[in-house]
Amino acid sequence: MNARRSAATLAAATMLCMAAAPVATADTAPPANLPSGLYGKTDPKYDGVFRQSYALLAQDTVGVKPAAKAVDWLTGQACDNGSYAAFREDPSKACDAKTVVDSNSTASAIQALAALGGHDAEVKKSVEWLRSVQNEDGGWGYNPGLPSDANSTSLVVGALKAAGQNPAEVKSQKDKAPADALVALSMDCAEGKGAFGLADMKTGKLAPNADATAAGVLGGLEQGLVVKAAAKSEPVKCAKAADAKAAAQIGAAYLADTLAKDGYLTSSMPGAEDQPDYGNTADSVVALSAAGLTDQAKKPLEYLEKNGAAWAEQSGSPAAYSQLIFAAHAAGADPKDFGGTDLVTALNAMGPAPEKAESAAAKDEKKDEDSSSMNVWWIIGVFFVASVGVGFLISGRKKNSL
Structure with a gap:
């Protein structure tokens, strides 16, 4: 760990590692002159690129096809070496040693740009940077030099897959792959009940953490943020994980058991009472669906359908709506009618209007027009060929009569 890193920075990094999508609160005072291409109106200092x-x-x-200015804003945040910081107020200024870049912002940007397409060069450069800061144990920490954690490592695994890379072949100088780090971050049945752990800042000892587990499940299954439900399965019994995929299934069973009672995860700040953690609950729905525990994902999904939209609106963050959309997509729900809320419209309203997409009717009409045009030209072509043939025939008859 970098000894010069301030305690405040370490605390911020740890909090961000604990939440797969850092969500700013709606009462955060936004800076003046927010970029027009940026989604969300809260201060982007800690989550601009992420959200x-x-x-x-x-x-x-x-x-939905995002607005070009929104995509340009994201690509414009990249440093020359392909890395991303949480937010750069002046992207025209080159990154230097003082620019605090991180794996989470970089990996999330890769997943977005790879999905949108047309950004192969940018994605390749960002992947190369991630590979250059891989820890010896095969994983990644939030910032280069920090110990590996399940959230960061799994987010990078999703980025590697999105970029067309095989995570098993991305190895450290000690020949360790991301899966090796994830297995090391999964806890035994006695102390952690098979959960993925998050290291305590003071002692470095792992403690079971539901959010780290939701991330670890996706990483172990080599999945990104957007998943489709796997074939239905049942929770496995806790045992020593032989590999990352086994650790993922064990972690998914831990999530299922944790969510079984109330249908949501809880979180609390020091001195505060436990309260529902909507973001981590949404991440868990995605993880359970990816692991094939579709029955176990129903209860937390129903809870989110009843309460998630209010949380997203209050948070004022596009990341909150996005997490709900990912959960709905993974569990087969309709994000345009999620407990009566159109998550897609709500998300679109938080930034520049998306590019206009052709409606199905417009596409059919255009297809009919193209078909009609082809028919017209085909008829013209037939008449042309026929007239040429008649011309040759008449010409031949004239020659024979001479």
Whole structure:
């Protein structure tokens, strides 16, 4: 760990690692002159690239083409080496040693840009940067130099897959792959009940963490933020994980058991009472669906359908709506009618209007027009060939009569 890193920065990094999508609160005072291409109106200092990536990826997931200025804003945040910081107020200024870049912002940007297509060069450069800061254990921390954690490692695994890479072949100098780090971050049955752990800042000891587990499940299954439900399965019994995929299934069973009572995860700040954690609950729905525990995902999904939209609106963050869209997509729900709320419209309203997409009727009409045009030209072509043939025939007759 970098000894010069301030305690405040470490605390911020740890909090961001604990939440797969850092969500700013609606009462955060936004800075003056927010970029017109940026989604959300809260201060983007700690989550600008993250929330933009989530928003663009969520729009793509539901068939919405993001505004060009929104995509340009994201690509414009990249440093020359392909890395991303949480937010750069002046992207025209080159990144330097003081620019705090991180794996989470970079990996989320990769997943968004890879899904949108047309950004192969940018994606390749960002992947190369991630590979250059891989820890010796095969994983990644939030910032280069920090110990590997399940959230960051899994987010990078999703980015590698999105970029067409095989995570098993992305190895450290000690020949360790991301799966090795994830297995090391999964806890035994006695202390952690098979959950993925999050290291305590003071002791470094792992403690079971539901959010880290939701992320670890996706990483172990080599899935990104957007998943389709796997074939239905049942929770496995806790045992020593032989590999990352086994650790993922065990972690999914831990999530299922944790969510079985209330249908939601809880979180609390020091001195505060436990309260529902909507974002991590949404992440868990995605993880359970990816692991094939579709029955176990129903209860938390229903809870989110009843309460998630109010949370997203209060948070004022596009990342919140995006997480709900990812959960709906993974569990087979309708994001345009999620407990009576159109998540897609709500997300679109938080930034520049998306590109206008042709309606199905317009596409059919255009197809009919193209077909009619082809028919007209085919008829003209037939008459042309026929007239040429008649011309040759008449010409031949004239020659024979001479």
